[in-house]
Amino acid sequence: MRPPLDMSAFAELPGLLDELAGFGAEEGGGVTRLLYTESWRAAQLFLEERMRVAGLETRFDRAGNLYGRLLGADSAAPVVLTGSHVDTVRSGGRYDGSYGVVAGLMALAALKRTCGAPLRTLEVVSLCEEEGSRFPLAYWGSGNATGVYGFDDGEGIADADGITLAEAMRTAGFGLETQTPCLRRDIGAFVELHIEQGIVLERSGRQIGLVEAIVGQRRYAVTLTGASNHAGTTPMSMRADALAGAVEMLALLETRAKAAGDPLVATVGRLETMPGTPNVIPGEVRFTLDIRHDKELKLESFCRDTLAAFEAIARSRGLGFESRCWLATKPTQMDDGLTGLLERACLARANSSRRMVSGAGHDAQLFAAVCPAAMLFVPSRGGVSHSSDEYSTPEQLTEGAAVLADCLYELAYGQEWRR
């Protein structure tokens, strides 16, 4: 593979990202760009203008996904798509999502300038929503594009102020019958570039992460019920201490999770004690449980065995035990062929890379249901994301964009890659 572009093609990438971060910018450096808000709309219009200037043909679909197209000679061939999402979490960073959109835009612009029209149509997409930060529903953009969501799925859903998804969409100028339907049946490949949101690349000193799979997740709410008693007058042997039970469970959880090895992760993010008074034995404890793995069977058996062990601990301590699974997503495998192509692009540019599992969800997992999909990561300083401290260096950002462009070139201009 011979790189079609030199790195100067991406010199303006960091500046463009900074410019995009102006939409929804907050004092202190954070960015808040929630679905269908004014700052979100302004960001999409800004990107549309940039696409147009780069010579891409632009369009919005009914949900507000923005596409920029570089028409291929073979108009019947499946489309090669890249991109990511434009929305943010509250007080998020300037890279999560935005980076993949801007890098895709610049890659298409540079390929057009340098290589002319492709064989197969190339598109970049700025997906309207991925984070689930305004409405209790994530992947609204990629979900509608892939058919995982229909507009019906948004019905009855409202934000914290009671504004429904449908109202918000109309206010932003979308959701009209006359607008382009969201569902795409013509996508041949999807490649998403993203910051890692973790510390694996930084710790291992690699430039590019090649995502083999996106983990499946299970989230549980666990409640333990004991007896709330006087901390002074109840001997240790006469207690039904809900917190002591939780402690035994969570010690076991950590041991089991470490023994299972990467990529399994198990996290208790919230634990509450009731009544929560220093001199009263907790009569009730509630905690959350977040478990992830890239293999469904392993995820399933880890969760089942862990909960069975928890229940045995509760029984042995005379505690009531209740667990409720409130979120379950299956792991998604990325396409081997596409990932191999990204790996060869790294080699050709002498970028160090490593294969890895994404512990966070991404739009690519929705596209993987309808076409070959791949993802690549660049390092994120300290593994920080969803924060104003999110940072990747200009070099890291441009290296990632160049690898993405090389891969897109092979897919859209190359003679070899065919599905």
Added chain:
Amino acid sequence: MRPPLDMSAFAELPGLLDELAGFGAEEGGGVTRLLYTESWRAAQLFLEERMRVAGLETRFDRAGNLYGRLLGADSAAPVVLTGSHVDTVRSGGRYDGSYGVVAGLMALAALKRTCGAPLRTLEVVSLCEEEGSRFPLAYWGSGNATGVYGFDDGEGIADADGITLAEAMRTAGFGLETQTPCLRRDIGAFVELHIEQGIVLERSGRQIGLVEAIVGQRRYAVTLTGASNHAGTTPMSMRADALAGAVEMLALLETRAKAAGDPLVATVGRLETMPGTPNVIPGEVRFTLDIRHDKELKLESFCRDTLAAFEAIARSRGLGFESRCWLATKPTQMDDGLTGLLERACLARANSSRRMVSGAGHDAQLFAAVCPAAMLFVPSRGGVSHSSDEYSTPEQLTEGAAVLADCLYELAYGQEWRR
């Protein structure tokens, strides 16, 4: 020892307790009678009237402690005092404190009726405050009577509504220079009857608990600082999970506390995780620590060793560790001679008894600093207290009162007992 009274002397005790519970009664059965409130004042006036009807000479001191006196023939001899406190926690029960006051009142009334005037003066006290429920300061009643507190100690102290202790006291009609000073220098013995507030008597099937000591307490606030990271993208080996550190500490705490054996108790009543989001690794955990024992040296060494072990755990996990001791009271030994007298009284009435340690604080521990003091407990159903579910049977209540009366008889009427 021959019991001076038969049980019929206490037949009206449960009814009188119910009547007293009317002051501050809440829907649902709880009682709230906070220091210097209207319900508190009404309860003290009610008790004063009952004392007067029983032929006791009554007086309030400057803090609002109410005394009922049965004058002894030897007016120079030290006074034999019994009683407890009249205030309650918020939505407390009808027995905690009140029982000791009402039982003392009935014991003095019955002794007067049956045995006439004693050799040594007998008094019952309804102490104004013990719980620390309205103002952040406990034992205001016994503290002022024994000189542990002076009125100065109440300065600058206010309740949740900003009303100062001094204002509240004036509103209730106390705190005047012209009123009887609180400090008693004439007490020769103090005996307090109380419900157990624990489950030891019920579980061991004994009627009377003889308190050998009241535990000392240490309370700590502990803060652990780790790194708050993404639950999906941070491998188990790269975490600085503050909750996982706390779990290791609390597992060790339970093991160490059980190994130390009774009467050591160690409790974590409140634990909080920050930021407290299901998919974010806790970057900070705060928990409370309440440790009690009846031997100062053992309490001290247990606390020191436990905190050192906690610190080592934090260090090994790369967590920040901070602990702050915000309460430290020393254990108090009850008087052996008085406790022996109570034990003989139990034997004479064929009441089963056991010696035990009080894991909760009581007014008796303040009197123990100035005179021989003793305490006896009756069972409390399920060990429940500070709750509307607090309950002891009429039989349990009258048995306890009879043992108290026998002891007071020996102390005030007997030829044997002298200090």
